[in-house]
Amino acid sequence: MIDGGNSRYTDDQLHAAALAEHGIGYVDVGVSGGVWGLENGYALMAGGDAAHVEALLPVFDALRPEGPREESFVHAGEVGAGHYAKMVHNGIEYGVMQAYAEGYELLEAKDIVTNVPGTLRAWSRGTVIRSWLLDLLVKALDEDPALAAIDDWVDDSGEGRWTVDEAIENAVPLPVITAALFARFASRQPDSPALKAVAALRQQFGGHAVKPAGS
Amino acid sequence: MIDGGNSRYTDDQLHAAALAEHGIGYVDVGVSGGVWGLENGYALMAGGDAAHVEALLPVFDALRPEGPREESFVHAGEVGAGHYAKMVHNGIEYGVMQAYAEGYELLEAKDIVTNVPGTLRAWSRGTVIRSWLLDLLVKALDEDPALAAIDDWVDDSGEGRWTVDEAIENAVPLPVITAALFARFASRQPDSPALKAVAALRQQFGGHAVKPAGS
Amino acid sequence: MIDGGNSRYTDDQLHAAALAEHGIGYVDVGVSGGVWGLENGYALMAGGDAAHVEALLPVFDALRPEGPREESFVHAGEVGAGHYAKMVHNGIEYGVMQAYAEGYELLEAKDIVTNVPGTLRAWSRGTVIRSWLLDLLVKALDEDPALAAIDDWVDDSGEGRWTVDEAIENAVPLPVITAALFARFASRQPDSPALKAVAALRQQFGGHAVKPAGS
């Protein structure tokens, strides 16, 4: 059986054990590529027994982009390794997106770079930070140069949370990826209870003006 | 001359030099205590020549709280040291307030602690985190148990920014104090350009739904 | 039965259910005060049925500091609420300690405040940031003014991790508390794999010099 969704790697280990009792093999496959994968091919990270993965190579070769297999496919390890790799991939994605987004905001914040979309586009070739995500941000700004039609509310699909959970469990400092996750959490709050508490504190000790709620 | 306001320590050094040309001494004094200082006395951090500071001790003793002088007064160093110390004091204040505020939010976020104001009050004596700022948060919750009347908009008066500027200049990692400052910046944004960019990116690669602006 | 250790609140819920089958009540009690509690009394946060908590009040009154009960004791909610409150208390503690610690480092980093221990001591009375933890830092600097005898290796006992886990589960942004936890993780790494990777990247694109391992 192949699980190609965004499952948690610990579930793979349970599923594989349950299926093994019935003599059924299990391979977990992390998949990346977004809606563009249909056109470009999907990168694949597989976890499972070598024999099972080997047997499925024709399927994987059909799904992945053209070019050398090792540039879009890996047998990452035993069962669970495929989704663990995909989880980390998505954690990185959070951090990389937030880095571009912060840079975009800093370009917009000051009245000195007068051509912000053009500046991002000029990073497309030759720069150290060229990437597919940058290309997509350029494309988004082509369609809506000031992102005027879009709200600043950002969902998360769970893999970023699992990434931070793993960091906590393994005592790995993950400041950038976690900051990116927290920025999303904050984006969805109509009101920050923590910041209300800070405002209340400043009023208490300093007589600093607060904004009444709803103002 | 005494400068007791929230000046930047680099200004003190300029002012002292300018006044020295006219034979006028200069002592900079960082002051903490908020609006309660009038009642409790103010803590004082002085910078300047020993002789100048010595001459002003009667003034400082009149302003500071009762008790041993060294618990509410310090001759911190040469000109500028008083305001440098006060700047760091305020940076710490940002971090400490945000720590309590995050804890408060986490208590409120889950339906398990049913007496949140009472829980903070029970930390007033005996706990490791007892402090005057905690007392003030308890007081604020007495007056408005869910902080319903207060907006989550938090100003900053400049000393937090100077603290981070100094960290940058001296290559000192300051993750907590800086996170507290950024939380305030974010609290004042009607809309986050960075998070709009992240939302736009997710829509581009994943077809993830975005919220239209103004929704 | 009373569980007064640093247990996870989810364990309390399991224990209470198991004991209820045998007709045994369960109260979980978060305790704060450190090694000083023996002398000063311990602050207590209890979770459980009102009747059970009520019956134990004489025990709690004997353990807590003198003064009004509500300043060092709370019946925080049903089973688990006591340890949930203690968990949050410890999370706050991480953030508050790191805030003072960063300020201490910034005072030491620059050659302007020549009396760093005296500056911290002068914050003991009257300032906005006076607290018991500050008193302890002053005491530590009394014993060892440059902290020369102490390593920068900092353990964590689990409650900080649980706090961040809860934040992740409840989508609460916790930048300050998490940064404090990550600083501890990093303090225990003989070598940072992440920073090795950054060094390797800089060498790849910029020809920037790297330090050979072990240098």
Add this chain to the structure above:
Amino acid sequence: MIDGGNSRYTDDQLHAAALAEHGIGYVDVGVSGGVWGLENGYALMAGGDAAHVEALLPVFDALRPEGPREESFVHAGEVGAGHYAKMVHNGIEYGVMQAYAEGYELLEAKDIVTNVPGTLRAWSRGTVIRSWLLDLLVKALDEDPALAAIDDWVDDSGEGRWTVDEAIENAVPLPVITAALFARFASRQPDSPALKAVAALRQQFGGHAVKPAGS
């Protein structure tokens, strides 16, 4: 005159004003591409008067990569805009590198993905996080699969600091880029004074064991 180095944009404004008094025009040009630019071409961000920039286009076209001009060149705005854009570019670079580096560490931290270099290589095509920096990390791991020969000490060349300075000045929250900068600062400390202070505090209140310095 053209300044193509990593200058601070505020210096450009001073230089341009000084040269203008002598009737000399000034164009500042941010350049990206690292040591690979010689081969691949350099991306260029220019600031200055339209006429001056126009006159220099043949020079810029000779330096930049092949392909449409707007993908590797921008006239970003008036004098200073070129280096402002480059500064932001480098700030983004800090965040992006740290995101990959954290992911790399999390792969290495757990004994589940047994082929870490192969996993990163498999992200080269088709994934959402494919980029030139990822290609360089793959290359670095080809040369040294466990980064065993490299120290975790990471320098910074100033542009990351300027980026955070600008964020502070313009009240823009920059959690990811700043966390990446602080990780570098910490990497260069033989010893963290802040973490020594935290260790000292834990010893004071909890009797927690500390490591003696030098152990």
